[in-house]
Amino acid sequence: MRSPRIKYTIRLPADLTRRLADHARARRASQTAVVEAALESFLSPDGAERLEAALARRLDHLSRQLDRAAWNLDLSNETLALFIRFWLTSTAPLPDTAMKAAQAMGKERWQRFVESLSRRMESGPRLKAEITEDVPGAGER
Structure with a gap:
């Protein structure tokens, strides 16, 4: 009734x-x-609890997103640091006579690097994806 x-x-x-x-x-x-x-x-008496539960779920989701962003930033920083260290230890200083030719070649190589980076950022695989495929357990962060 x-x-x-x-x-x-x-x-x-x-x-x-x-x-x-x-x-x-x-x-x-x-x-x-x-x-x-x-x-x-x-x-409803449980309205506050439902709102708190929804807010907690959203905060957990944001926390996981922030953790992934922090991991990607750490990966970028470590990659750059490793490259700089390798480059500094394996590249000998040039004599003054070869400096102009080296600078010209450096500009050309830089332009090719920027173009390659642009293509990779638009469609190519990301370093993070390659790392998680190559290193076991790296994707569990």
Whole structure:
């Protein structure tokens, strides 16, 4: 048996009335059903717990995203540091007579590097993907 229904007359701002009508139409429900559900949710004693649980899930998701971003940043920093250390220890200084030719070649090589990097960033595989494939357990971070 259904509980008796009591009629209420309330006044709502025009903007809220429009939003209520739009929401009810989108949900294919009556405006009364939408208002009943909203009041039930608002007056529910476990509403605060549900909100806290939803917020906790969202914060956990953001925390995992931040951890992945930090791992990618660490990977980039370590890759750059390793390359610089290798380059500095394996490259001998040039005599002054060869400096101009080396600078010209360096500019050309830099341009090719930037073009290659652009292509790789647009469509190619990422270093992170190669690392996780090559090193067991690296993708578990």
